[in-house]
Amino acid sequence: KQEVTQIPAALSVPEGENLVLNCSFTDSAIYNLQWFRQDPGKGLTSLLLIQSSQREQTSGRLNASLDKSSGRSTLYIAASQPGDSATYLCAVRVVGGSEKLVFGKGTKLTVNP
């Protein structure tokens, strides 16, 4: 059974700092891995999607890496801003005839002005 773990559960940083969020998964048989942002009481916004054949994806100040063999992904946020404050969720799409996503519990990020 695929399990996704995110560390740390919460992170508080001063504005301008670079930071890394971690995600690990137990089964390397995945189609892709996706990072989402969730604001309080809101739905999910997709940030980056990495296919299993890819090593990383970049969008603006965000860079996500994937090491499928070790079951790890990182989300790097450069020059953090207060507007980046949110919960960041990692999810993997499992192999096996389904489009099912398995989510981690998320990392709650607070960027202080």
Next chain:
Amino acid sequence: GAVVSQHPSWVICKSGTSVKIECRSLDFQATTMFWYRQFPKQSLMLMATSNEGSKATYEQGVEKDKFLINHASLTLSTLTVTSAHPEDSSFYICSALTGTSIQETQYFGPGTRLLVL
């Protein structure tokens, strides 16, 4: 980008009543939609997969008779929480699938917060 809406955004109901939540794909057709539930400080847990024109597939531990899913068209899926109880209070999020093969992407709705008194 693809937009998914949910209605209502929040609902408060008395214990024992039924609540219907709608999930719509606004600018694309989705043969498959998913329903998730999220408890405070917990991850999203998949409840069921909704397929247009056929019965939904429920995850282990989810009562199909309690959480009725109807995917009547390519743009609408509904989740009905029957005889709701306080323990059903949660944040319900749907997603709609678009794309082909491994390029398929789920687009998520804004969620519906349910409070059962």
